[in-house]
Amino acid sequence: xxxxxxxxxxxxxxxxxxxxxxxxxxxxxxxxxxxxxxxxxxxxxxxxxxxxxxxxxxxxxxxxxxxxxxxxxxxxxxxxxxxxxxxxxxxxxxxxxxxxxxxxxxxxxxxxxxxx
Numbered sequence: 538x539x540x541x542x543x544x545x546x547x548x549x550x551x552x553x554x555x556x557x558x559x560x561x562x563x564x565x566x567x568x569x570x571x572x573x574x575x576x577x578x579x580x581x582x583x584x585x586x587x588x589x590x591x592x593x594x595x596x597x598x599x600x601x602x603x604x605x606x607x608x609x610x611x612x613x614x615x616x617x618x619x620x621x622x623x624x625x626x627x628x629x630x631x632x633x634x635x636x637x638x639x640x641x642x643x644x645x646x647x648x649x650x651x652x653x
Contacts, residue, residue, distance in 0.1 A: 544596075545622055548615045551595035556580070557588050564598060564611040571607060 551557055560574055575585040589609055592598040596615045601608055 544615075545619060547595045548597065548619050551591050551597055552619070554588070554591075557592055560585075560588055560592065561597060561611060561616075564609055568608045568610045571609070574609060 552561075556578065559577070563569060563574055563577075571582060571585055571589065574589065575582055578585065589598065589600065593600055593609075597612055598609045599612050601610070
């Protein structure tokens with residue numbers, strides 16, 4: 538499997554764009570048509586459609602057609618995958634920050650002893 542084909546790489550690439558993150562935030566409030574999604578943005582409907590296609594290819598949204606309307610829905614599972622991957626690193630940094638905090642407290646206590 539190539540790195541570009543890796544599911545997490547595709548998810549993070551989709552999340553890298555602020556417009557797409559804003560679209561996901563909008564869809565977290567509920568399903569929306571392309572026009573509804575595009576409303577707050579100063580970009581064209583075709584540009585919004587391209588952003589939606591990237592999100593759909595990453596599995597972050599699903600799209601359904603009903604008559605002439607095409608609505609998009611948030612799919613939270615890929616976000617769970619990305620969060621689970623990042624969680625391992627959060628735990629790593631928490632442990633290191635705890636060690637750093639303990640070291641700084643020891644240094645501060647030693648400095649206070651030398652002042653007395």
